[in-house]
Amino acid sequence: MANGSRQAxxxxxxxxxxxxxxxxxLTQAELGARVFVSGAYxxxxxxxxxxxxxxxxxxxxGILQTDGxxxxLCRKLIDDPRYADYFAKAAELERLAVQVCDFAPALVPGLLQTAAYTRAVTLAMNPFAPDEYIDDKVSGRLERQRILKGATRPVYWVVLHEHVLRIPVGGAAVMAEQLEHVAALTRERAVVVQVLPYEAGAYAVMNGTLRLMEFEDAPPTAYTEAVYSGSLLDDPAVVKRAQSAYDLIRAAALAPEASLTMIESAAEDFRRCASTT
Incomplete structure (x- = not known):
């Protein structure tokens, strides 16, 4: 389903x-109370x-007696082939979150990726896939980024491992554009970004990505992802441990101002490299 028809x-x-x-x-507030969300939702x-x-x-x-x-409708609309099965639920939840915190040990998170970077990552993981498959993955990722542009956008906090700034995904030009994009979003205050430097040592060895999501009318959740697998965690004790792990990583990372300086410096290095090839 194309972006426009899905929104329609x-x-x-x-x-x-x-x-x-x-x-x-029923008023919005009355219906909300009966289904355990706010009237504003x-x-x-x-x-x-x-x-x-x-x-x-x-x-x-059930409340409106609308026979399912x-x-x-909801099941059909969220059954989106552009998302891996293990990520589909997390993708749906991020649209409802009031705060999202990501730890990215190897790649720029999807919400911050440029089209060229997404295409390079998708091609690397799917070298024999047809163009339509690649295009769907790219468009799906870019569509997700709309949540950062609306009036109800969540607070978005990202910790990038320094690996992310150094691995030339897609080549020097693609990386320069990608890091410049992250820097621009940071300067626009659309996102807070910190870099976890190599010097952080043991803090940098967490396996896989970690995402924390908070909601207005629901308990927080955590999402972890490894190779071709992901786990959505909602047990309060587990989520609390995940939050503690994220807090330790964030404390070991560079301050946002120093992180922005490092990101812009890496972007300049890639831009110079691209201009000489």
């Missing part, structure tokens, strides 16, 4: 939700600003 489908979801809610004689669902989780859509069907239509 979510808008239909919202319009239909509003119609069914009003036919049932119901309003954002109706305006297609946020997308409901499957369990919320199912509860809405909202759950079916």
């Amino acid at each position: 489908a979510w808008e239909f979801f919202g319009t239909e939700l509003k119609r069914q809610r009003e036919d049932a004689g 119901i309003g954002q669902f109706e305006q297609a600003i946020r997308k409901p989780q499957l369990d919320i859509a199912s509860r809405i069907d 239509i909202f759950e079916r």
